[in-house]
Every structure is written in structure tokens, then in C-alpha cells.
Amino acid sequence: MKIAFVGTRGIPADYGGTETYVDRLTQNLAERGDQVVVYCKKSASPAEKREKDALYPENVTRVEIPSIATKHLDNLTRSFFSTLHVCLDRDVQVVQFNNVGPAFFSFLPRLFGKKVVGAIRAIDSQREKWNPLAKAFLRFCEFVTLRVPHIATVNSHAMKEYYLEKYGKETIYIPNGAIIPTDSFEPDFIKSFSLSRKGYVLFAARLEPEKGCHTLIEAFQKAVAETGSDLKLAIAGHKGFSPEYYAGLRVHESDNIKFLGYVDGQKDLAELFDNAYAFVLPSSVEGMSNSLLTAMAYAVPSVVSDIPENVALFDGAPVDDTLNDHPGLSFRLEDAEDLSRKLAYLFTNPQEAAHRGALLKAHVTRNYSMETMCDNTRRIYAELVGES
Known part of the structure; x- marks a missing residue:
């Protein structure tokens, strides 16, 4: 399969939990032989981009997208341009939008015949940093995420209950996975x-x-x-x-x-x-x-x-x-x-x-096995595209 991830600052993860989730999922899918496209923020220099690209195998493509780097427009503008780009990639079969704000644009890949997943990582409209207008927009994006993508996933039972009660829509619960360490690390x-x-x-x-x-x-x-x-x-x-x-x-x-x-x-x-x-x-x-x-x-x-x-x-x-x-x-x-x-x-x-x-x-x-999380996620993608 060829899968694209839209709506984060990209990989390698250098910001928060959603980026970490996408990074781990990308590496796991690549190990299984899938092609993965991850839309990322712009690097500071061509050398930095080459350094980041080199961290991943050939079947992982980092596509750096410009954005308007403000609190309210950074992720939204990057998601918009990422969506336009992925619509023109005929080989991409599944597009996953990470969080509800980016999923505002999820109707576009559907128009181009792609399978769309909305992965909700938190109830963003409850974050204190947003003003009332931004929170209202994010609540609308919640509605879009539950109605437009073929499937919506959540990573907590509390969110699953929230969206069912508020919107009457079922979501698929897939908990995050952890990498269990086997070594100790001396202070350095x-x-x-x-x-x-x-x-x-x-x-x-x-x-x-x-x-x-x-x-x-x-x-x-x-x-x-x-x-x-x-x-x-x-x-x-x-x-x-x-x-x-x-x-x-x-x-x-x-x-x-x-x-x-x-x-x-x-x-x-x-x-x-x-x-x-x-x-x-x-x-x-x-x-x-x-x-x-x-x-x-x-x-x-x-x-x-x-x-x-x-x-x-x-x-x-x-x-x-x-x-x-x-x-x-x-x-x-x-x-x-x-x-x-x-x-x-x-x-x-x-x-x-x-x-x-x-x-x-x-x-x-x-x-909370990482392997189980990736298995369950990939199974959703495979069912959407009709793979056994």
C-alpha cells in the first residue's frame, strides 16, 4: 500500500505526541514493505533536510511543505497545501489526517477517489491556548472528521464516548503503543x-x-x-x-x-x-x-x-x-x-x-504493545483498499 500522513509537523518527531505516533507508525509500516509519505514542516536548510531524509528507508518519503508560521495558521496552511499535493499523487491509496483541524480538508482526497482516515489524538477544542473563534472552528472540524473520512479512530475510551454522545458517531479505539526498553542508560x-x-x-x-x-x-x-x-x-x-x-x-x-x-x-x-x-x-x-x-x-x-x-x-x-x-x-x-x-x-x-x-x-x-497498535492500524488501511 501507499499511505500518506497529513496534519503534523512531520518526522522525525520534534514537537509532540502526535508527531511521535506518526513517526513510530511510519517506521513500522515501512518495515512491512508499505510506501509511506509524510508531510512535514520546512527544514531550516537543504543540509538539514538531507540529514532528516537519511534517517528513513527508501520507501519513506518526507515532503516538506511551507506554511504561515503563526499560532492559528501554521498547521492549517501546511495541511491545506499537503492535501493539494497528496490529491495529485495517483499512487497514494490511503490518506490519514491527524487531528480534527487538518481533517477540515479531508473532503478533497475523497473527491479524488482515495480512502480517508481521521485519526483524532485529543479533543483540540478544549485546549486553553485557543480563543473562542478558534474553538468554534475546531468543534466544526470535529463534525467534519466524523462525517467525511471513511473511518475515524481515537486513542482513548473517553474520546470514543465523547464523540458518540455529542455526535452520535462511532469511532474505532486504537490505543497507543509503547516500545519496551531492554537496556539501561547511564547518565551522560x-x-x-x-x-x-x-x-x-x-x-x-x-x-x-x-x-x-x-x-x-x-x-x-x-x-x-x-x-x-x-x-x-x-x-x-x-x-x-x-x-x-x-x-x-x-x-x-x-x-x-x-x-x-x-x-x-x-x-x-x-x-x-x-x-x-x-x-x-x-x-x-x-x-x-x-x-x-x-x-x-x-x-x-x-x-x-x-x-x-x-x-x-x-x-x-x-x-x-x-x-x-x-x-x-x-x-x-x-x-x-x-x-x-x-x-x-x-x-x-x-x-x-x-x-x-x-x-x-x-x-x-x-x-500496550507497539506491534499491536501498528497491526490494528494497518488492518484498517487494508480493509479500506480491499487488501486481504
């Missing part, structure tokens, strides 16, 4: 930030309001003051299109609160997760977080806000007799005091923290 990259093995709490997400980093910083400072812990807070992530919010976070930078920026490269990311003492996801809007799955796969004890999309990743994890509880921890959304209590517990109970992490890894290994 993290030393440049004065971080040590099991010496820091990790936040890894875009630095935008709905990701809740401000809540974590407040809670972390309270937990450290209460326990006297010497753990640090490592904040890794792209600053996105919220410069004022990002600037407000950076005023808290100190010897024990480190801003790492966006961490690129599989080895550096692996080292960052493998050496973390704990992981926190305090977000108010998610689909299924790849960062959370990764932390769990690395046996990192994890604390999440209690939105359904986050706590669902802990569902099915066994209640452990020694803990008398599930291994995952949650706190009330935007409640820094509650999060502080959870962090203080982890800071003062290192053996229990490590035990929780080990149980989470076993849970992810059993229930």
Missing part, C-alpha cells in the same frame, strides 16, 4: 543539566497551559519544602505558541528546577526517561499520552491529573497486596496541594516508588 546527556540517575522528577510535554506545568512547579516546590528532598525537577518540552506562558514558567528556573528545552534524539530521550525518579503528567487535555506510556515502559513511577484520558492508562493494572492500591497515582486536576502530597509520598518512600514503577512497566508490556 543529563549531566550537562546537573542531573543524576534517579535524582529528578520528569515533566515531558509542550510548555502550553493545558499541559499543567505551572501546577507541577508549585506542587514540587511545596513537596521539597515539606520533605527536604534534594530531588530536582527536569522540564523537557517545546515552548510552542504560548510565549507569555513559557516566560512565566521560566522565572522559576533555579538550581533544582531545570529547563531542558526540547530533547531530540532517541538516545537522549531514552536516557532522560530511564534515569528519572518519577514522572508527572498534570495536563487538562490529552488523548493517550505517549510520554506517560514511555515513562511507564521505563518503570518510572507516574503521577497524573485525574482526567479520564490519563487515569485510563492505569486501568487494568493489578491491585498490589503490598500497596493495597493500583500502582499509578493520580491527583485532582489543577490541585497543586493534592499533587504535592503525592510527590511527598514518593519522595519519602523510594522502595515503594520503585515497586510502583516496576508494576507499571509490567502493565504496559502486557497491554
